[in-house]
Amino acid sequence: MGIYVGNLNYDVTEEELKAVLTEYGTVQKVHLPVDRETGRKRGFGFIDMANETEEETVISELDGAEWMGRQMKVNKARPRESRPNKTW
DNA sequence: GTTGAGCGTT
DSSP, rough: OEEESSSSSSOOOOHHHHHHHHGOOOOEEEOOOOTTOOOOSSSOOEESSSSSHHHHHHHHHTOOOTTTTEEEEEEEEOTTOOOOOOOO
């Protein structure tokens, strides 16, 4: 299980996000997905910490916190299964 | 501006 971070500034990069997260634990992975069809930023990201305890620390410390002019939403990430349905 | 990919029949 990773962490979901929403309401990010669209200019934020993975490195900037990782730098902040590192202050609260060991960041293993940072992912800022872009729209698969348009290639544009989506304004949210996913993070993998070393363990669940660190994830909870990040959530409690950064959820609702203002960063880069935006109030981040930090939560446990959902399983990576659902996606916008396309009519194949 | 709020839940990642790719597969390409899952």
